[in-house]
Amino acid sequence: MEWIKEEVSRRLSxxxxxxxxxxxxxxxxxxxxxxxxxxxxxxxxxxLAKRLKRPPRQLAMELAEALAEVPGxxxxxxxxxxxxxxxxxxxxxxxxxxxxxxxxxxxxxxxxVIVEHTNINxxxxxxxxxxxxxxxxxxxxxxxxxxxxxxxxxxxxxxxGVQVADLVIGITHLEKLDxxxxxxxxxRLEREGRPLDHxxxxxxxxxxxxxxxTPEPSAPGEKSLKERLRGETLxxxxxxxxxxxxxxxxxxxxxxxxxxxxxxxxxxxxxLLPKESDILxxxxxxxxxxxxxxxxxxxxxxxxxxxxxxxxxxSGDPQFANLAEGEKILVRSNGTVTYVGxxxxxxxxxxxALGLDFEYQPFLNYPGGKVxxxxxxxxxxxxxxxxxxxxxYNVIDVRQSYLQRIVVESLRLLGHARxxxxxxxxxxxxxxxxxxxxxxxxxxxRQEGSSRSVLEMSGRKGIGVKADDLLDNLARRASEExxxxxxxxxxxxxxxxxxxxxxxxxxxxxLRFTRNKIIAFDFADALSFDGETGPYVQYAVVRSAxxxxxxxxxxxxxxxxxxGWASQGDLRFLEEDLRSEEWDLFSALGRQRLTVEQALxxxxxxxLAKYAFVLAQKFNAFxxxxxxxxxTDPDRRRGRVLLTxxxxxxxxxxxxxxxIPVPPLM
RNA sequence: GCGCCUGUAGCUCAGCCCGGAUAGAGCAACGGCCUUCUAAGCCGUCGGCCGGGGGUUCAAAUCCCUCCAGGCGCGCCA
Numbered sequence: 017m018e019w020i021k022e023e024v025s026r027r028l029s030x031x032x033x034x035x036x037x038x039x040x041x042x043x044x045x046x047x048x049x050x051x052x053x054x055x056x057x058x059x060x061x062x063x064l065a066k067r068l069k070r071p072p073r074q075l076a077m078e079l080a081e082a083l084a085e086v087p088g089x090x091x092x093x094x095x096x097x098x099x100x101x102x103x104x105x106x107x108x109x110x111x112x113x114x115x116x117x118x119x120x121x122x123x124x125x126x127x128x129v130i131v132e133h134t135n136i137n138x139x140x141x142x143x144x145x146x147x148x149x150x151x152x153x154x155x156x157x158x159x160x161x162x163x164x165x166x167x168x169x170x171x172x173x174x175x176x177g178v179q180v181a182d183l184v185i186g187i188t189h190l191e192k193l194d195x196x197x198x199x200x201x202x203x204r205l206e207r208e209g210r211p212l213d214h215x216x217x218x219x220x221x222x223x224x225x226x227x228x229x230t231p232e233p234s235a236p237g238e239k240s241l242k243e244r245l246r247g248e249t250l251x252x253x254x255x256x257x258x259x260x261x262x263x264x265x266x267x268x269x270x271x272x273x274x275x276x277x278x279x280x281x282x283x284x285x286x287x288l289l290p291k292e293s294d295i296l297x298x299x300x301x302x303x304x305x306x307x308x309x310x311x312x313x314x315x316x317x318x319x320x321x322x323x324x325x326x327x328x329x330x331s332g333d334p335q336f337a338n339l340a341e342g343e344k345i346l347v348r349s350n351g352t353v354t355y356v357g358x359x360x361x362x363x364x365x366x367x368x369a370l371g372l373d374f375e376y377q378p379f380l381n382y383p384g385g386k387v388x389x390x391x392x393x394x395x396x397x398x399x400x401x402x403x404x405x406x407x408x409y410n411v412i413d414v415r416q417s418y419l420q421r422i423v424v425e426s427l428r429l430l431g432h433a434r435x436x437x438x439x440x441x442x443x444x445x446x447x448x449x450x451x452x453x454x455x456x457x458x459x460x461x462r463q464e465g466s467s468r469s470v471l472e473m474s475g476r477k478g479i480g481v482k483a484d485d486l487l488d489n490l491a492r493r494a495s496e497e498x499x500x501x502x503x504x505x506x507x508x509x510x511x512x513x514x515x516x517x518x519x520x521x522x523x524x525x526x527l528r529f530t531r532n533k534i535i536a537f538d539f540a541d542a543l544s545f546d547g548e549t550g551p552y553v554q555y556a557v558v559r560s561a562x563x564x565x566x567x568x569x570x571x572x573x574x575x576x577x578x579x580g581w582a583s584q585g586d587l588r589f590l591e592e593d594l595r596s597e598e599w600d601l602f603s604a605l606g607r608q609r610l611t612v613e614q615a616l617x618x619x620x621x622x623x624l625a626k627y628a629f630v631l632a633q634k635f636n637a638f639x640x641x642x643x644x645x646x647x648t649d650p651d652r653r654r655g656r657v658l659l660t661x662x663x664x665x666x667x668x669x670x671x672x673x674x675x676i677p678v679p680p681l682m
Numbered sequence: 683g684c685g686c687c688u689g690u691a692g693c694u695c696a697g698c699c700c701g702g703a704u705a706g707a708g709c710a711a712c713g714g715c716c717u718u719c720u721a722a723g724c725c726g727u728c729g730g731c732c733g734g735g736g737g738u739u740c741a742a743a744u745c746c747c748u749c750c751a752g753g754c755g756c757g758c759c760a
Contacts, residue, residue: 044700059702065740072740096703097741137760177760209696225735325758336685336756348758355760418755446754447688450694470753497722517722528708534753540709541694545722547708548695555722563719570719576728582696626696627709640724660719680721 107587122164130405143212221478283675295331304361322350368404490518524550556632585654
């Protein structure tokens with residue numbers, strides 16, 4: 017696809033310049049609605065018509081005449097009001113497509129990209145909203161690598177925040193446990209097979225309930241129970257030596273490991289876990305604060321509402337117009353730094369613009385040898401380089417847009433205009449529970465009656481669907497289906513296939529919606545394996561393997577020899593039928609790279625999912641109508657084997673970008 | 683109040699950035715296809731004032747303005 021587009025673009029530019037004496041504009045390409053209308057459509061004549069004041073159809077005729085000469089183009093037709101539709105030389109295109117399979121992947125370029133995603137507070141189990149974040153972030157990282165970028169994936173751990181503090185309060189005040197008690201609780205839960213993070217999900221919700229039950233302080237100025245407990249606990253956590261701090265550290269680490277296990281189930285892994293406690297310990301904020309003060313944009317507010325706070329001046333953007341006095345507080349009047357402040361420091365470090373670094377140690381070894389590192393106090397002298405990215409993607413839900421804007425703006429204020437340009441907030445809408453789903457769970461959604469109503473999940477209230485539970489449900493459903501179809505297989509095999517299907521269904525579901533659409537989560541939708549779903553796509557790929565295996569067996573050759581055997585055929589039969597399903601699939605398979613580039617350009621990975629689905633649909637249409645094994649014409653038979661092989665190879669690559677596994681059977 | 687997002691078939695969504703060919707899928711409903719490479723499949727039928735109005739244009743779901751409905755954000759929380 018690429019070679020032909022480049023050549024056509026070149027010809028068009030030259031033609032426009034020489035014959036019509038106007039500046040060539042990078043004209044777009046379209047794909048005709050169906051491949052019998054052509055393989056590539058050029059709407060350039062419409063644009064020229066406007067500029068030259070000539071009828072579009074006439075111009076299109078002239079363009080078509082010139083383009084018919086391009087090597088690789090079989091013919092050029094004028095259609096509609098003035099489209100030029102190009103028909104590729106099908107055998108030639110197909111040969112090039114097959115050759116492209118041999119091309120080695122591009123080695124990573126030196127320019128480093130950092131993708132930060134997941135970022136779950138380590139005080140409760142991951143829910144399906146976190147799965148959307150991780151699936152998007154992971155697909156982004158995989159696509160960047162596919163296009164040859166070198167990528168570092170970070171999962172930021174807020175191990176010193178109020179959320180962890182609240183959990184600790186639950187342990188110490190509701191469960192009345194000390195450090196030893198927590199350890200034995202964790203051990204007991206493990207023996208019983210109950211995940212610690214699931215237990216904490218409930219406990220955290222109980223803490224919120226307790227706060228709500230407690231009456232407000234009677235005297236003005238008196239602190240509420242919540243404020244008092246949080247204050248005490250956070251202070252103890254910061255001091256770092258108290259038993260409370262040890263409880264917090266123990267729970268946070270155990271829960272992080274649980275999150276990593278959950279994410280590993282869906283194929284998501286990380287390079288580094290930067291911890292908030294280490295941002296504080298390595299004095300990142302102090303350094304960032306110096307820089308901010310030196311810039312003159314951050315000053316101590318002496319009067320008004322924000323008196324006693326260090327604030328950053330923000331103006332010139334209507335979004336910031338609502339800030340009290342046009343300033344954003346970075347340091348509170350009690351001397352503590354806000355979340356935004358810490359995030360500015362972290363973002364500076366990610367660009368290598370802070371002048372400080374963390375210390376590092378391995379956190380765990382993934383099966384297969386990959387090491388996940390974490391920041392720490394006394395690190396190992398030798399470690400891979402972290403941070404210092406050229407471009408940073410922060411995968412964070414859309415509700416944080418405002419804060420992300422402030423962080424980017426602060427980079428600009430510090431004179432890092434280029435870094436500001438390369439700070440990308442990859443935002444997406446939340447996952448909420450559909451009205452029906454909420455009702456099933458005994459909850460009521462905000463607006464009864466309205467079909468679009470949803471219920472926002474809330475970790476604080478314990479409202480939501482846990483990631484593990486959804487995955488378990490999917491695997492159970494898949495297992496039933498696999499067993500119904502393959503009762504003779506050993507249980508172990510059936511379960512392994514079921515796991516692949518569960519992951520495929522989940523990853524596809526999380527990707528199929530555009531990112532600014534709220535996912536109204538519904539069990540019926542998420543557990544469906546029919547139609548536009550992961551299993552539909554997986555099934556097509558599994559079928560392709562089945563067909564290839566049968567062909568290889570009937571020929572008495574090894575499956576590996578099939579591509580060589582198949583490419584010896586004469587592909588001219590593809591030219592015979594304009595509406596050939598075979599050609600339609602070959603043609604679509606050539607758009608893989610283009611699709612990945614467009615998905616990345618628009619940060620819209622639903623396009624990738626859609627493309628995989630369309631390919632699967634086309635493959636289904638193809639093999640239902642065109643038998644491979646029974647075909648008697650030797651060239652067609654080889655051609656169809658080639659097509660099946662090409663489909664399989666391309667789909668495996670494509671599905672890997674979304675971490676959708678390809679099961680050995682279904 | 684200000685900012686952002688959403689509104690397309692009964693339901694869930696593509697298409698909108700960058701205007702162009704009869705507005706596409708999936709689910710649901712209905713009717714067909716398993717003695718022929720796995721029916722998680724295939725084929726067909728039904729279903730649309732593209733939220734309303736105005737404008738720009740040869741051409742608008744797509745661009746501009748405006749209104750309506752819904753969601754989110756705007757903390758010395760994160």
